[in-house]
Amino acid sequence: MSVVLSDAERALAAGALGEGPAIAMRIVAESARLLGARNLIPIVSAHIDGALYHGDSGTLFAERLVAGGARVAVRATLNVGALDLLGCSRIRLDEPVRKMARRMAEAYRQLGCEQSWTCAPYQAGHRPAFGSDVAWGESNAVVFCNSVLGARTNRYGDFLDISCAIAGRAPDCGLHRPENRRARLIFDLSGLPASFVASEHAWPVLGSLYGREAGEAVGIVSGVRRNPGEDALKAFGAAAASSGAVGLFHVAGITPEAPDVDTAAGGETPATVIRVTPELAADAQARLSTAAASDIVDAVAIGSPHLSLPEFDQLQRLAAGRKLRIPIHACTGRHVVAELDRTGRRKELEALGIVIVADTCVVVTPILPENSGGVLMTNSAKFAHYAPGNTGYAVLYGSLAECVESAVAGRPVFFEAP
Numbered sequence: 001m002s003v004v005l006s007d008a009e010r011a012l013a014a015g016a017l018g019e020g021p022a023i024a025m026r027i028v029a030e031s032a033r034l035l036g037a038r039n040l041i042p043i044v045s046a047h048i049d050g051a052l053y054h055g056d057s058g059t060l061f062a063e064r065l066v067a068g069g070a071r072v073a074v075r076a077t078l079n080v081g082a083l084d085l086l087g088c089s090r091i092r093l094d095e096p097v098r099k100m101a102r103r104m105a106e107a108y109r110q111l112g113c114e115q116s117w118t119c120a121p122y123q124a125g126h127r128p129a130f131g132s133d134v135a136w137g138e139s140n141a142v143v144f145c146n147s148v149l150g151a152r153t154n155r156y157g158d159f160l161d162i163s164c165a166i167a168g169r170a171p172d173c174g175l176h177r178p179e180n181r182r183a184r185l186i187f188d189l190s191g192l193p194a195s196f197v198a199s200e201h202a203w204p205v206l207g208s209l210y211g212r213e214a215g216e217a218v219g220i221v222s223g224v225r226r227n228p229g230e231d232a233l234k235a236f237g238a239a240a241a242s243s244g245a246v247g248l249f250h251v252a253g254i255t256p257e258a259p260d261v262d263t264a265a266g267g268e269t270p271a272t273v274i275r276v277t278p279e280l281a282a283d284a285q286a287r288l289s290t291a292a293a294s295d296i297v298d299a300v301a302i303g304s305p306h307l308s309l310p311e312f313d314q315l316q317r318l319a320a321g322r323k324l325r326i327p328i329h330a331c332t333g334r335h336v337v338a339e340l341d342r343t344g345r346r347k348e349l350e351a352l353g354i355v356i357v358a359d360t361c362v363v364v365t366p367i368l369p370e371n372s373g374g375v376l377m378t379n380s381a382k383f384a385h386y387a388p389g390n391t392g393y394a395v396l397y398g399s400l401a402e403c404v405e406s407a408v409a410g411r412p413v414f415f416e417a418p
Contacts, residue, residue, distance in 0.1 A: 003032045003171075004039045012167065020068025024166035031160055032171035041172045045075040045128050046165035047121050047145075049137030050158035051108045052364060053082040053101035061159060062107035065166065070111060073168035077116040077126045079138045080306075081105055082365045085117065086334055086358040092366040111162065117359035118333030120234065120306040122149060125335070130256055133176055135164035139241035140234065140305045140382065146248040148233050150256035152176045155247050175247055181257065183220035183250050183264040185272035187213070190223030192276055197224060200314075201285075201399035203232040204381035206276070207239025209284035213274050216245035220264045222252045231308055238305050239381035288384040288397035291375045298374035299393060300407045301362045302400065303331030304382040309339060311400075316349060318404040324353030325410035328403065329368065331361035353407070363390045377406050 005013065013025040032040055050058060082101040084091055093101065109115060118124050119138050122145065128134045130150035136142050137156045145151050154174040156164060164170045174180055187210050189197055196202050210219070221236075233251070240246040250258035258264035307315070307330055315330065330349070337358045340346040346356060362368050363386045368376070376393035378384055379402075384395045396412055405413035 003029055003037060005029060009040060009169065018069035020065045020070025021166055023065060023068060024070060024163040025169070027160060027163040028167045028169055028171065032173070035171050035173045037171035037173040039172050040169040041133050041176060042168060043074055043135050043164060043170050044132045045126065045134045046072065046161055047077050047079060047126065047134075047136040047138060047141050048108065048113055048161045048165065049079040050162050051078045051081055051104060051113070053097070053104050056100055058158065059100045059104040059107065062104055062111065062162070065162070066107050066110045070166045072112040072162075072165040074165055075126070076113045076162070076165040077118075077121040077124070078108060078113050079117070079141065080119050080360045080364055081117055082360060084357060084359050086337060088337065089329070089355055089357045089367055091360070108162070111166070113165075116333065116335070118306050118335065119304070119361070120308070120333060123230070123306070123308050123335075124333055133170065135161055135170045137161035140238035142247055143237035143241045143249065144234055146175055147237055147250065147255055148230065152181070155245070181218060181248060182266035182268070183258070183261070184217050184270055185214060185219040185274065186261065186270050187219050187221045188223050188273060188275045189221060192223070192278060192281060194225055196278075196281065198226070198228070199399070200232070201379060202281070203228060203236040204239045204379065205281060205285045205288065207236035208243045208288060208381045208385070209276065209280060210236070210249065211240035211242065211244030211246050214240065214244050214246055214249075216247065218248050218250070220250040220252055220258055220261055220270070222261055224251055224254060227254050231311055234305050235381065242382045242385040285397065288381055289395055290384070290388050291394035291396050294375050294396065295411055296375060297326055297377045297396065297406050297410065297412055298371050299329065299368050299376045300326055300403050301329040301331070301368065301376055301378050301383060302380060302403060303357070304361055304363060304380040306361070307332040307336065309336055312336065312340065312345070312349070314400060315354070315404070316345065316352075318401055319352045319354065322352065322404070322408050324407045326407045327353050327355045328407050329355045329357055329362050331357040334358050363387055368393065377403050377412065379403050
């Protein structure tokens with residue numbers, strides 16, 4: 001299928017504003033053709049995942065855009081990188097990798113991207129308006145943007161994200177189109193105890209189950225009695241996007257496109273209903289732990305997606321007055337670190353044995369001690385999904401309270417059950 005470009009889009013692709021913008025527009029146009037889009041649509045913002053160093057080619061691509069005079073045409077925030085640029089934690093990267101990661105960061109700065117370096121830009125002030133079209137990368141950011149904010153984006157991969165930001169355009173397909181945002185399945189939680197659904201550790205568990213069941217389908221969660229809050233929805237979406245390919249979910253009576261099931265489904269009856277039982281929830285929770293029965297914990301890490309200020313409040317309450325035998329690596333964005341510094345809380349947290357990791361996280365860059373076969377405890381379903389392959393650590397999943405108790409005891413401590 002051919003893509004119909006406007007006069008301005010054709011001129012940009014032909015080099016009217018330089019080689020950098022031309023490269024970006026040609027990438028967007030060709031991607032649109034491959035995706036079956038008939039045309040491009042204007043976007044109002046982008047979130048860039050391609051600034052995480054995976055190899056020299058990514059750095060060289062960004063530098064070529066800079067050399068060609070490219071600049072972003074819309075607001076563009078940056079996802080996590082490979083470096084803790086604030087120096088909160090030690091990154092085990094040697095030269096020349098560290099140098100190439102710094103060059104990549106500098107190239108994206110020159111392209112005009114905001115130095116946000118967080119996987120939770122929506123908690124750092126980047127919250128596009130309901131119904132607006134954007135081009136966001138990073139799976140949890142995408143699903144939160146679509147589901148909780150009601151803006152519209154597909155899952156934009158590395159380099160297509162920055163290309164869309166420079167061109168100010170995205171392919172008109174997928175979740176940009178209203179007909180593709182309708183719920184096609186129901187994920188019914190009414191059979192679960194209200195106390196479990198209201199608990200902090202339930203939402204990563206339920207998200208991991210939802211992702212496995214839904215795949216890439218759009219569904220609606222029903223049977224939720226009260227709004228669990230943005231951090232819970234953040235955890236649910238991140239888990240669903242990790243275990244499946246979820247780009248959008250609805251929660252009846254809570255998320256903006258789902259005042260009720262009928263509205264979210266566009267007046268049609270969803271063909272699939274998944275009734276979540278306590279047994280299904282217990283199985284989903286058990287699947288998040290990949291470590292064999294273990295009486296040790298070698299590391300504790302939280303903050304995927306990045307910890308918010310309210311989550312730091314909870315962490316500090318749980319750890320206050322305690323002595324941690326195992327440091328807790330707490331990954332967050334620089335917008336949170338700035339507030340912790342302003343109030344003096346960062347020093348208090350570090351005095352407790354909490355290692356604050358900014359601009360990145362322990363799963364995408366080497367921060368944790370080398371310990372192949374070690375055991376990592378986390379309250380993040382996303383960490384649980386990626387840590388074994390990315391870090392070499394097996395995983396134990398627990399609530400935040402269980403993570404803190406385990407760090408204090410130096411061994412696994414569990415006291416909650418679905």
